[in-house]
Amino acid sequence: MRLLIRNIKQIVGLVAEHKDKVSGTAMASLSCIENAFLLIEKDKIIDFGSMNNCLEHADKIIDATGKLVFPAWCDSHTHIVYAGSRESEFVDKINGLSYEEIAKRGGGILNSAKRLQNTSEQELFESAWMRLEEIKMMGTGAVEIKSGYGLTVQDEIKMLRVIKRLKEKSNLTIKSTFLGAHAFPLEYKQNHQAYVNMIIKEMLPIIAQEKLADYCDVFCDRGFFSVEETDQILNASAKYGLKPKIHANELDYSGGIQVGVKNKAISVDHLEFTGDDEIEILLHSNTMPTLLPSTAFFLGLHYPPARKMIAAGLPVALATDYNPGSSPSGNMPFILSLACVKLKMLPEEAINAATINAAYAMEVNNELGSIAIGKKANVFITNPISSYAFIPYSFGSRLVETVIINGIVQ
Numbered sequence: 110m111r112l113l114i115r116n117i118k119q120i121v122g123l124v125a126e127h128k129d130k131v132s133g134t135a136m137a138s139l140s141c142i143e144n145a146f147l148l149i150e151k152d153k154i155i156d157f158g159s160m161n162n163c164l165e166h167a168d169k170i171i172d173a174t175g176k177l178v179f180p181a182w183c184d185s186h187t188h189i190v191y192a193g194s195r196e197s198e199f200v201d202k203i204n205g206l207s208y209e210e211i212a213k214r215g216g217g218i219l220n221s222a223k224r225l226q227n228t229s230e231q232e233l234f235e236s237a238w239m240r241l242e243e244i245k246m247m248g249t250g251a252v253e254i255k256s257g258y259g260l261t262v263q264d265e266i267k268m269l270r271v272i273k274r275l276k277e278k279s280n281l282t283i284k285s286t287f288l289g290a291h292a293f294p295l296e297y298k299q300n301h302q303a304y305v306n307m308i309i310k311e312m313l314p315i316i317a318q319e320k321l322a323d324y325c326d327v328f329c330d331r332g333f334f335s336v337e338e339t340d341q342i343l344n345a346s347a348k349y350g351l352k353p354k355i356h357a358n359e360l361d362y363s364g365g366i367q368v369g370v371k372n373k374a375i376s377v378d379h380l381e382f383t384g385d386d387e388i389e390i391l392l393h394s395n396t397m398p399t400l401l402p403s404t405a406f407f408l409g410l411h412y413p414p415a416r417k418m419i420a421a422g423l424p425v426a427l428a429t430d431y432n433p434g435s436s437p438s439g440n441m442p443f444i445l446s447l448a449c450v451k452l453k454m455l456p457e458e459a460i461n462a463a464t465i466n467a468a469y470a471m472e473v474n475n476e477l478g479s480i481a482i483g484k485k486a487n488v489f490i491t492n493p494i495s496s497y498a499f500i501p502y503s504f505g506s507r508l509v510e511t512v513i514i515n516g517i518v519q
């Protein structure tokens with residue numbers, strides 16, 4: 110089966126095959142072709158180029174006059190398996206309580222954990238499935254999903270089994286992350302080490318045996334997991350082959366970036382509190398700094414210093430953090446708008462951050478994250494628009510018209 114997209118106004122996001130990410134000043138350039146065709150065979154991109162060189166042999170042809178083609182977004186940080194919602198805390202925040210104050214009185218992550226513990230695996234699967242379908246139609250072609258609302262052996266495993274089923278059933282590319290170290294359950298507030306031991310001695314062995322996760326995450330921040338606790342957990346997970354992708358420096362200069370880099374994290378995520386020392390450490394690592402601007406937007410935090418990071422030569426990735434507490438949205442186009450408006454990233458930088466760099470942050474850059482021959486045909490076609498900058502500019506508009514996953518129109 111060959112699918113030809115012809116008369117494309119512009120193909121956006123061509124990246125040479127050997128490039129696994131883009132960093133620093135290179136983030137501001139985005140390779141494109143005007144008046145182009147894209148040829149897909151089965152689930153792969155097999156050719157693209159100028160319309161002057163387009164051969165018309167295909168089983169199905171889509172005319173994309175006036176429209177742009179993008180590589181599908183990679184959303185490298187989400188928590189889309191959850192039960193219920195937390196709009197009452199949203200109102201508490203409007204009335205002046207902070208995220209940390211809500212968490213201290215048993216709300217926040219513990220509120221979601223209570224609900225999840227009382228929800229069946231099947232119900233969790235069904236609600237997460239709806240969220241997956243929702244983000245797909247906004248142009249997301251790959252997504253990382255975390256556990257972390259179980260916080261007991263049984264419920265963390267239940268969440269990871271849901272993610273495993275999503276992987277099996279969905280045509281999106283999915284990575285699974287174990288986040289047992291998301292918060293201390295109330296009964297462990299005075300005995301952190303006992304909960305860390307439970308993660309290490311009880312949860313990790315089952316997860317490894319059932320192959321339930323690709324990565325291990327820890328919320329290393331003020332009021333959550335300390336650097337020492339994070340280090341213990343990442344050391345233990347490494348023994349099972351789980352690489353780190355961690356929550357770091359959202360609430361303070363927590364040392365999370367340092368302990369993540371020390372443990373060779375694939376990514377460190379959030380990074381609202383990133384100073385010169387943290388930037389220096391990241392510059393000497395292969396860890397992808399991942400920014401989640403909708404969390405700062407929703408919680409009213411200050412934004413991470415994206416400009417400073419890029420000026421120093423770092424790559425950055427963007428993701429949604431889709432979760433019920435700090436970012437109840439999986440809308441990648443809106444993330445690009447926030448990146449441009451609030452982080453002062455250029456549209457080119459935001460697009461690179463949400464595609465090739467986000468693919469790197471979930472280790473799928475060999476098959477996704479750009480338009481290149483041999484890569485998976487996960488792409489989307491926009492409505493007729495004037496330029497790629499129109500995507501972040503026109504915030505809140507639905508501009509993704511046709512989504513193609515594994516070469517199939519959705």
Ligand code: NIG
Binds near residue numbers: 218328433436
């Ligand atoms: O990425 N920061 C930690 N975890 C989530 C929030 C989870 C929640 O509030 O439910 C985050 O923002």
Ligand code: FE
Binds near residue numbers: 186188356430432
């Ligand atoms: Fe998160």
